[in-house]
Amino acid sequence: xxxxxxxxxxxxxxxxxxYALLFFRDDTFAEKTAPPLLYLTGTLxxxxxxxxxxxxxxxxxxxxxxxxxxxxxxxxxxxxxxxxHIGVRTTGFFIVGVVFAxxxxxxxxxxxxxxxxxxxxxxSFILHASTAVxxxxxxxxxxxxxLLYLMLFYDIKxxxxxxxxxxxxxxxxxxxxxxRAASLxxxxxxxxxxLGLALMVKVYGAHWWDPKLTITFVAWLIYGxxxxxxxxxxxxxxxxxxxxxxxxxxxxxxFVVVNLLFTSFHGFV
Amino acid sequence: MGSSDMSLLVVxxxxxxxxxxxxxxxxxxxKEVREILSLxxxxxxxxxxxxxxxxxxxxFYGLSNDNGAAEMYIRNxxxxxxxxxxxxxxxxxxxxxxVESARHLLRVATGLDSxxxxxxxxxxxxxxxxxxxxxxxxxxxxxxxxxxxxVAAGKRVRTxxxxxxxxxxxxxxxxxxxxxxxxxxxxxxxxxIGAGExxxxxARHMLEKGAAxxxxxxxxxxxxxxxxxxxxxxxxxxxxxxxxxACVDIVISSTGSTEPIISQTQMKRIVSRRSGRPIYIIxxxxxxxxxxxxxxxxxxxxxxxxxMNLLVDKNLEERRAEIPRAEVIVEEELEKFLVxxxxxxATPAIKQLRERLEEIRRQEVARYGGRFCEEDREQLDRxxxxxxxxxxxxxxxKIRSWSGSGHLGSLRIDTIYELLxxxxxxxxxxxxxxxxxxxxxxx
Numbered sequence: 001x002x003x004x005x006x007x008x009x010x011x012x013x014x015x016x017x018x019y020a021l022l023f024f025r026d027d028t029f030a031e032k033t034a035p036p037l038l039y040l041t042g043t044l045x046x047x048x049x050x051x052x053x054x055x056x057x058x059x060x061x062x063x064x065x066x067x068x069x070x071x072x073x074x075x076x077x078x079x080x081x082x083x084x085h086i087g088v089r090t091t092g093f094f095i096v097g098v099v100f101a102x103x104x105x106x107x108x109x110x111x112x113x114x115x116x117x118x119x120x121x122x123x124s125f126i127l128h129a130s131t132a133v134x135x136x137x138x139x140x141x142x143x144x145x146x147l148l149y150l151m152l153f154y155d156i157k158x159x160x161x162x163x164x165x166x167x168x169x170x171x172x173x174x175x176x177x178x179x180r181a182a183s184l185x186x187x188x189x190x191x192x193x194x195l196g197l198a199l200m201v202k203v204y205g206a207h208w209w210d211p212k213l214t215i216t217f218v219a220w221l222i223y224g225x226x227x228x229x230x231x232x233x234x235x236x237x238x239x240x241x242x243x244x245x246x247x248x249x250x251x252x253x254x255f256v257v258v259n260l261l262f263t264s265f266h267g268f269v
Numbered sequence: 270m271g272s273s274d275m276s277l278l279v280v281x282x283x284x285x286x287x288x289x290x291x292x293x294x295x296x297x298x299x300k301e302v303r304e305i306l307s308l309x310x311x312x313x314x315x316x317x318x319x320x321x322x323x324x325x326x327x328x329f330y331g332l333s334n335d336n337g338a339a340e341m342y343i344r345n346x347x348x349x350x351x352x353x354x355x356x357x358x359x360x361x362x363x364x365x366x367x368v369e370s371a372r373h374l375l376r377v378a379t380g381l382d383s384x385x386x387x388x389x390x391x392x393x394x395x396x397x398x399x400x401x402x403x404x405x406x407x408x409x410x411x412x413x414x415x416x417x418x419x420v421a422a423g424k425r426v427r428t429x430x431x432x433x434x435x436x437x438x439x440x441x442x443x444x445x446x447x448x449x450x451x452x453x454x455x456x457x458x459x460x461x462i463g464a465g466e467x468x469x470x471x472a473r474h475m476l477e478k479g480a481a482x483x484x485x486x487x488x489x490x491x492x493x494x495x496x497x498x499x500x501x502x503x504x505x506x507x508x509x510x511x512x513x514x515a516c517v518d519i520v521i522s523s524t525g526s527t528e529p530i531i532s533q534t535q536m537k538r539i540v541s542r543r544s545g546r547p548i549y550i551i552x553x554x555x556x557x558x559x560x561x562x563x564x565x566x567x568x569x570x571x572x573x574x575x576x577m578n579l580l581v582d583k584n585l586e587e588r589r590a591e592i593p594r595a596e597v598i599v600e601e602e603l604e605k606f607l608v609x610x611x612x613x614x615a616t617p618a619i620k621q622l623r624e625r626l627e628e629i630r631r632q633e634v635a636r637y638g639g640r641f642c643e644e645d646r647e648q649l650d651r652x653x654x655x656x657x658x659x660x661x662x663x664x665x666x667k668i669r670s671w672s673g674s675g676h677l678g679s680l681r682i683d684t685i686y687e688l689l690x691x692x693x694x695x696x697x698x699x700x701x702x703x704x705x706x707x708x709x710x711x712x
Binding site for chain 2: 234238
């Protein structure tokens with residue numbers, strides 16, 4: 001376990017460095033080595049999560065830091081699918097950076113709680129937690145592509161033809177990923193919220209106001225408006241990108257700040 | 270004598286040495302190239318010869334025993350055929366010898382020596398010149414190898430560096446930028462406002478990039494019709510432009526209007542009808558056709574001539590930054606060629622040695638063959654042949670490596686001649702000039 005906590009962030013940092021070389025220098029060595037290194041790291045990460053789940057006989061979502069690792073892994077899997085689909089590797093620098101950050105925080109602070117909440121073995125909880133984590137991963141992807149969209153958008157508008165212009169794929173591609181990932185995140189989060197509410201009523205009885213729930217609900221509303229806004233209200237990709245970034249900021253706030261500052265019945269994540 | 274003893278040279282002129290009035294006169298059609306190559310081959314001043322003629326460059330590559338005479342010969346051809354007095358203006362043409370001439374061809378083929386650095390057409394032109402020389406029988410062992418090396422270097426530079434990437438003209442830069450906004454141009458429609466030359470060129474680049482549905486709006490409708498027929502598009506009267514702007518994805522505008530043809534208010538109206546779909550407008554008109562404040566609207570990417578020039582400059586700068594990487598490839602490929610060329614000196618010795626030993630083997634097999642039955646004789650033949658190959662193979666490698674090591678190498682090769690009493694005659698290259706004590710070579 002200790003070895004993994006060192007190995008995974010190290011491998012991610014190496015992959016990130018490789019993608020940085022690719023983005024900033026068009027390095028031919030990085031072009032060849034970055035994807036295999038990332039696939040290797042991802043495989044190892046996946047195996048580690050499965051082994052951990054089997055070993056502990058519970059889903060590895062007991063603490064926020066375990067959840068970070070699962071989010072990192074989910075973002076990575078989605079990114080590898082995107083890279084394979086569009087054949088462009090230059091956005092890897094941004095995504096792998098975020099994956100690395102999530103895994104680093106997870107590995108640095110991860111501890112096994114002495115007492116495991118029996119809820120963690122409940123199948124409906126597992127479904128609730130998995131959909132929530134997948135939702136967060138989709139939102140992270142959406143926000144990163146949203147940010148990249150905005151960077152290229154303003155560079156083109158202001159006639160700045162630098163590194164961003166040269167390396168990023170087309171605005172249309174990034175707008176599509178921002179929108180699709182946001183919609184996916186919205187769907188996952190909807191399922192997670194419904195399951196979560198049902199669980200809450202079952203386990204704790206009615207518990208209508210809670211900071212975590214409120215904030216998650218705000219994020220859900222934002223991603224919902226991304227989906228509906230683009231489709232029905234004629235939102236421009238720029239507005240969707242801004243909304244996605246705002247939504248992700250709320251998610252991060254919910255993840256980190258609320259956990260530290262407020263007491264919530266939602267103790268684990 | 271063989272090509273291994275001759276030295277390479279190039280005599281030519283390009284955009285750096287000769288003014289355009291001279292360059293445009295000194296171009297050779299394929300027919301003329303064939304004639305000159307046949308003539309040069311018949312006159313035998315040059316052992317091998319290749320003529321590369323493009324709009325910015327005319328170069329004769331040759332192999333000769335006497336570079337001074339060869340240079341004069343080529344200069345005379347140019348002066349005579351194209352009525353350019355190179356004697357009065359010797360600086361119009363340059364001459365490079367040996368390694369420098371080989372390096373020059375590699376730099377030419379990779380686009381490093383081009384007026385527009387990294388331009389891709391030159392590689393095809395080099396291949397074409399090679400083909401013409403081969404057809405005329407003027408391309409021998411050395412030039413053939415040099416041309417293959419040059420093409421290999423050209424391909425490597427294209428795949429391993431960015432020397433040829435990025436648009437370097439306003440029209441192609443506009444099309445490149447379209448590819449940064451839209452993923453697939455084949456689903457995008459283009460509106461050309463004004464049927465001027467620059468606009469037309471930009472529209473052609475968009476179509477080359479795959480754009481569909483070109484519509485042309487022009488003050489003179491007839492001209493729009495004419496161009497629409499040529500480019501397989503539709504013609505539109507100028508007063509219906511606003512309507513078209515609500516539908517199309519890419520707009521190229523280059524009218525001669527002194528006032529903007531689309532104001533910000535008009536554009537706001539148009540954008541509201543587009544339901545968030547982006548529109549890319551290239552306004553290359555001076556004075557501008559679109560109110561510049563339109564560029565602030567969400568979903569409108571307005572670019573003008575200055576922006577396109579900025580992009581071109583940026584791309585050129587990036588190409589220039591790739592020069593060192595391309596030069597490294599040129600040097601690597603050049604080194605391979607030079608190693609091969611040096612190994613040529615050993616070829617006659619190897620050939621003689623192989624023939625002498627084969628002769629001995631045959632004689633001995635014939636001499637003792639009678640003592641064996643037919644089946645065993647075949648085995649004997651095969652056995653001795655295999656024995657010979659095993660003995661000769663490492664020896665030949667060694668001799669080849671000697672040939673690259675200067676005077677000492679030559680002495681060692683001489684020793685082999687002495688030791689086995691090998692003949693030093695010339696096997697001769699048909700159609701090539703001869704020299705006493707020269708060495709023949711075969712590939």
